[in-house]
Amino acid sequence: MMRIGIIFGGPSREREISFAGGRTVFDNLDKTLFDAVPIFVDSLGNFILLDWHFIYKGTIRDFYPPVESVPFSMHHLQIYIESLGELEKEEQDAIIAKVGRKIQPHKFREHFDFAFLALHGPYGEDGNIQGLLEWYRIPYSGSGILASAIGIDKIVQKQFMQNNRFASPSYSVISAEAWAKVADRPAMFEQLTYELGLPLVIKAPHQGSSIGVSVLKDPDFEAFETAVNKSFFTKTITHQQWQGLTHNGKINLVKQLTDIREGIGLPVIADEETTIYHPEELLKHLQSVFTLTGTEVVTLTNVATEPAVLVEAFIRGREFSCIVVQDGTGKAIALPPTEIIKGNEVFDYRSKYLPGLSRKVTPIDLPEVEIQKIRQECVRLFEAFGFNVYARLDGFYAEDGTIFLNDPNTTSGMLPSSFFFHQAAEIGLNPSQFLTYIIRTSMAERIKSGKNVMALASQLEMLDRAIANKRTAKEEKMKVGVIMGGYSSERHISVESGRNIYEKLASSAKYEPIPIFLTGSSDDYRLYEIPVNIMLKDNADDIREKILYYENGGLAHPVLEKIRTEAESITATFAGNVLQNPQQISFSQLANLVDAVFIALHGRPGEDGALQSKLETFGIPYNGSGIASSQITINKYETNEILRKHGFKVAQHALVSKADWQKNATEFYQKVENQFRYPFIAKPSDDGCSSAVKKIKNRDELEAFTNLIFREQEELLADHARTLSLNYKEEFPLKEVYLIENLISAEGAKHFLEITGGLLTKFLPDGKVSYEIFEASEALAVGEVLSLEEKFLAGEGQNITPARYDTDPEKRQEISDKVKADLLKVAQILNIEGYARIDAFVRILENEEVETIIIEVNSLPGMTPATCIFHQTAINGYKPYDFIDRILQYGMERNQKRARVH
Structure with a gap:
């Protein structure tokens, strides 16, 4: 069986999507053909043979650096390993040993036969990793060194495209040296708007297509300066801006600044002299310079700033993305181009990776002849740039029919809903089959390089035999x-x-x-x-x-x-x-x-x-659970009433009805305010755990929530949506009743945290049901409540598994066992079966007493790749497939028992 080293993570700003893509490949490789070997690359460039269960963490920050290696952060600011500062080799090795084993490139062949590259951006798509692998004679997926080097550099691409007579918008380049002359910037802006017009598209030339990109619509110099700084990963903060923020506002600003996708990331150099590694350190620095020294302006620049910024004329047209692949003869075939219909000018990180925020229409809604022109142009670029195996080409179809191609990607995003799998499915390949195709075609392309030909040809012959045997074998599944x-x-x-x-x-x-x-x-x-x-x-x-x-x-x-x-x-x-x-x-x-x-x-x-x-x-x-149990747990009010009767701590709560609100709205609001003090939680009583859960802080928000959830029409009421700060395309259900709960707080506890705990059931030989309660995850919300993105989107939110009940391992486990005992009682009382997730708050009091306050029970918890139940099952030795297999086995055994009874 061929060993496939999946190389993912890396130092780029898209490392979280690389991490999620690597997990997708790890899970979807055909288990009858391949043995998946996870090779995580940290942001310092170390190659780590990762212990498999860490691949099921939600984000890199959830496990690396390990919690015990991370200094205390008063404000729960999340970090990558570079925020630990300049680490000695021994320090790095000690951290690595907690998640896997460091391997040197010259030892790669001992661990895998083929490298599947899921890295993005610099060091992954620029020829660096490709050259390293070729030196050590390891075949790899995708394009070779030269094509990768061209594919990462947007400025070089422009020159190539012009030389090969591809349509390209007018553009200009701002060098870092030119931008440093602050006095020249207004004239530069005036010249660019004169030459290129408005809007302007401003890009970081060596990053992924959704990183460091802005669209400037208006002749606003300050907005232009901000956009160019964003592409240089620089941020200027004034004394007035800083002092105008609340304490929480300052913390949120630091979070935004240190975000590697939307902010400038870390480490940063402050005013060209002080290197800052940790977000807490940055917060202290800003507090100090603005409060103690009277400094008027602080400029922060990431140590990996760009040498130049690309400025393009805006293309008015329809945006599309097209995967081009090669058949067995090496001929390039463009798959059906997908039109991207979005709500924002920029197809940004959030729009790209959260389902439902943008629409993808395949093929693009154009006459057949125009779609074929797009495909032909994509094939022409694929061949002109010397791409191999596959590439993702983005572009615009302009109003006059001109086809503009830009930002070719030699490694496409590999989330389950990405263009990579989406378009391959249109020719009948499911993800597992498409990955097999990529590996086989890449092997053939590496042979064409003339390096290590005999060994590669032998490997390819063995793989072809295995694929042929699989195709002819009759499998009863x-x-x-x-x-x-x-x-x-x-x-x-x-x-x-x-x-x-x-x-x-x-x-x-x-x-x-x-x-x-x-x-x-x-x-x-x-x-x-x-x-x-x-x-x-x-x-x-x-x-x-x-x-x-x-x-x-x-x-x-x-x-x-x-x-x-x-x-x-x-x-x-x-x-x-x-x-x-x-x-x-x-x-x-x-x-x-x-x-x-x-x-x-x-x-x-x-x-x-x-x-x-x-x-x-x-x-x-x-x-999952049976009829009666499901009917109870879907109703949050009824669930908590039952648990309260059994002695559990739950939130004080009340159901409020549309009928009462319609009868007398003023009386309705007064009654709520008499029962509950602001802030409190409002949410549907009978919907999923992420649907319209809001922290209500005042009468305006109460009125907005009530008007939205009791509205007559599907469309949201814009003013009320703004009052609740609803995200773009955030949905809000229509209900006849909703639930109000008091806000659960620490109430003097020495430690207070929100957790979510999963469970699995099995039948014992005597027919009784046995419960396996997993180590709970600690959920950290960026906002007031956990958002949809934080729960389900790869790279968002943070779930620490197991939950950090105490810094002492023995005490932590003792507390965990008490919490797990409470979750077991909940499962038994509600007759939960199969699997479930129970959400709760935990208070650890000064006298070491532990209080578990149940929030709700999910009888069919989310099973997206990034959900934390997979972090929990991994600790107990279950890969996601094993967990799913156990769930199905329980359901089939239950059905057999039910059939025997009847």
């Missing part, structure tokens, strides 16, 4: 319908969970997953079996729209048909089932189609027992 989607405000996250379950099962030797999309209403569920290309659409609404298109007689796009024909040599070797249109199925048809289902829905429907009742009627095994 268990069919699992993965139900995703729904119609709740968490439907997009449900799709992320469902895709993750599908992909874990698809790469296994035991299961054959079948994607099932649920839509409709609580009165009329509609189930659809969907092909993988529709499953990998960007979000639930796009999937539903595509289903309706086919249901209303729509045909496959003619461009897609042509691309599938062009790619037949690829799909004949690597694809499994032939593409099909979505098919509506009944529950009885579902029973004949699958051996079991995995419900990946969140909130209603899914967690409320109604779907479980349908499945039981048709004898279909399912995951």
Whole structure:
């Protein structure tokens, strides 16, 4: 079996997406062909053979540097290893030893046969790692040294594109030396707006396509200066700005400044003389210079600033992204270009990676002849730049039909919903199959380099035999319908969970997953079996729209048909089932189609027992709790009332109704204020854990929340949305009642933290249910409550697993055991089955007494790649696939027991 070293992480500003992409590859590699070896690169450039369970942390900051190596941060400021300062080799080695084993490049061959590159930006896409691997004769994925070096440098790309007669917007370059002459900046701005017009696009030329980019629409010199500084990763703060901030405002500013994606990151040089490594150190520095010395301005510059900034004329047109691949003969094939329809001018980090914030339309909605022109131009650039295997090419289709290509990426983002997998699915390849294609094609390309030819040819021959044997072998696999989607405000996250379950099962030797999309209403569920290309659409609404298109007689796009024909040599070797249109199925048809289902829905429907009742009627095994337990846990009010009766500490709470509000709004608000002191929590009583949970601090916010949740129409009321500071495209459900809870606080405890704890059940030989309670995760919220992004988006938020109850390991474990005992009692009282997640606050009092205050129970917790339940299961030795397998096994055993009883 070929050993695949997945190289991910790295020093770039996109290291978190690289980390998440590396995890995607690790999970999706075909387990019958490959042995996955995780090679984490830290931001100091060390190569680490990572202990596998760390790959399931939500972010790099959750495990590296390890918690015990991180100095105390009063303000819970998150850091990477570079914030520990100039570390000696021995210090670095000691930190590395806590997460894995450091390996030197000359020892790579002892650990893996092929390097799958999931690194982004500098050192990953610029030819550095490619050259290192070639020196040590390790074949690797993607393009070679020269193409990678060109692909990372936006300024060099401009020159190449002009030389090869590609359409390119007018541009200019601002060198760091020129920008340092502050007095010349106004004239520079005037000259640029005269030559290039407005808007201007300002870019950091050696970063990923969503890092250090701004669009300047107005002739505003201060905004121009801020944008250029952003691309140089420089920030100027004035005394007046600093003093105008509250204490929390200053902390938040430091958090923003040190963010490697949207801020300038660390380390920074302050006023060209002081190097600052840690965010707490930066906070102290700013406090000191502005309070004690009377300094008027502080300039902070990242030590890895850019040597120049690229300024381009704005292209008015439709934005697209296109993956180009090579077939077995080396011929380049452009996959269907995807149009990006976004709410902001810039397709930024958040819009790119959080489902539902932008729309991706594949293929771009243009006449067939124009789509083919885009494809032809992408192939031409792929070949002109000397790219190999695959690349992602971004561009614009202008109003006059001109095709502008920019920012080619030799390593595409590899999150489950990324263009990389999304477009490959259109020719019939699921993620596991596409990764096999990438490895095989890369091996063939490395042979063409003329280096180490005999050894590589032998490896390739062995891989081809293994692929051929797999294709001809008849495998009897268990069919699992993965139900995703729904119609709740968490439907997009449900799709992320469902895709993750599908992909874990698809790469296994035991299961054959079948994607099932649920839509409709609580009165009329509609189930659809969907092909993988529709499953990998960007979000639930796009999937539903595509289903309706086919249901209303729509045909496959003619461009897609042509691309599938062009790619037949690829799909004949690597694809499994032939593409099909979505098919509506009944529950009885579902029973004949699958051996079991995995419900990946969140909130209603899914967690409320109604779907479980349908499945039981048709004898279909399912995951999670049974009907009665699900009916209780979906109702937060009823759950907490039951737990209160059993002696548990829960929040003081009350249900409030739309009917009372409509009868007399003034009386409604007064009654709430008589019962609860500001601030308090308002949230739906019967929805998922991330839906519309808000901290209400005053009457205006109470009125805004009430008007939104009791509104008559789907659209949000803009003024009330602004009052609650709702994020772009944040959804808010419509309800007849909602829940108010008092804000749970420390109340004098010496330590107070928010936790979330997972569990798993199994049947004992005597038929009783046994509970395995995992070490809980400590959840750290950036804002007032944990956001959707912090819970589910790779690279966002921070979950420390296991929770830091105490600095002393023995005391920590003692407290943890008490908390776990409480979570076990909750599970037993509510008759939870399969698996679940329980959210709680924990107070550790001065007398060492431990109080667990239950918030809510999730009977079908999120199963996205970044969710913290996978951090917890990893501690107990379960990889995500193992955990999912156990959940399915429990559901099937329960079904057998139920059948015997009846």
